Amino acid sequence: MRVVFTKGPGTSYDIAVHRETGAAPALRNGPGGHPYLPHDLVHFLAEAEAGIELGVYGRPAAGDNGLFWPADPAERNKAARRRKTKPAKSSPRARADMERSEELAGIAVPVWEVRRGGHAKALPAYVRAEEIPPVVDRIVTRLDEYADRRHALPVGGILQLTW
Template identity: 40%
Template sequence: MKVTFTRTGERGYAVTAVRPVGDRVRMDPAPGFHTHVPHDLVHFVVERHFGLRDGIFGSLVAGGDAGTFRPVDEPYTKKWGRRNARRTDGVDMQRSEKLARVAQAAWEIRHAAGPVPPGVRAWTDQAGADVDPAALAAVVDLLDEVAVDWHALPVGGSLVLEWP
């Protein structure tokens, strides 16, 4: 599956997925804009790195909508929503959300120009307690790589990634 992260404005982005069956789904606007590592880009990196196959992007591959994506090539109808909603509650969704928050907080700590806000540090200390520190560091390294590409995008620019 090809996943495209598009910078839609100075503080906005969208995510489009071309699924294996050929249809396209899109989330626009996507939540959690960040000039370096937007929230759903963090989800993508985390889910791919940890092998989460039943999170947001696994749900999309399976034909679901992850609760937020809508069809691009056909009108969104209640029937489409019912047909795709059955695959939005994957067993990895909560783990993905937790890992994304921990990874983004760890990335913020790594790149802090000044003192790290206590809330960010507390989140990584509490929520990251069951995350292997080496695995978390590896994810932050991956975020460093995509952050450079994302940050360089102009409004209208896109970053295309392949989902396994």
């Protein structure tokens, strides 16, 4: 599966997912907020490094819509009807994977900001240095690989990653 992050104005961005399984997902707007590390890029890198299979990106790779809606209006309507009549129940494993993805993203960004220097002087109170999981070091290394590249992109520029 290919994931394309397109830089928008300010800290905004779009995400396009191109996959082999399931209906083609619609373009999705990201929440923005960080000039170097788009939230959904952080999730991608955290999930890849931690081997999270049913997170933000593993679910669509497996054919589930996850956080994405089908691009085809007919498929989107079917998905909406299914959600109304039978609310989505994710498996305990999928819920645990999503929680782990959020946890790692929430730790990795402030660790990157402090280690990088100039972005933050100290870790927030919810991140205790002695409790940082070892996988965070690998995630932070990956964040470093992409942060400057993403920041330097012009509006409309892309980062393309493979899941």
